[in-house]
Amino acid sequence: MLRFGPDTGPVVVMLPALFEEHNRTRAFTVAICRALAESRVASILPDLPGQGESVVPTQDATLDHWRKAVAALVQAQRAVRPVIMGSMRGSAIIDDVPGVSGHWRLSPITGQMVIRDLTRGAVMQSSLTAAPIGDPVEVAGNLISHNLFGALQADATLREGTAPLRTVRLESDPAPADLKLPGSPLWRRAEPGNDLPLAALLAQDLAAWSHQCAG
8 A cells, every 4th residue: 555644633545446447547546645645634545455556366356355455444544543535436336334534435436337337348248248157257458256247237326425425526427426626537548647736626625525524
């Protein structure tokens, strides 16, 4: 994991986007965390099991594995200071862990939408359903277990937060949100990118929300 900011005050546990969106938005997520540090708000950016630099093979990751890892991280942090749960895109499906003081989501999507974005086209979908149950399936270059694929496919509704929830989206996104900001969706680009002005605006909003939730 990466850590930013002071040792005191609330800490934001920032969950990155999933799969290919993780690669496209990694630098952008780090930019948000660095901007938070400039506002004297700490943050932690973990790699979920099977994602990023994790030593766990992607094909061994499960939704339950992700949830337990996030819950353990939150439990360890809340022993010393308030925790604000931040999530980006698909990681909103695992941010509803107990013990946090607030939730902040950027353009959240369901697990079903994660799969929809990964499995564009009928040919890929048919190859997934034809794969032997015991074998991982390859989706956009990612080997995913049938267990995880099925769990994501079944996740059709955004969960309520376990604490006060704030949702931020881009102005181009028609879904409801507490705040909408101008900017382009980096997670849709073919290559990784960054948007420092947008990262600064998001960090400003997240910093204010963190202080409000932490009291």
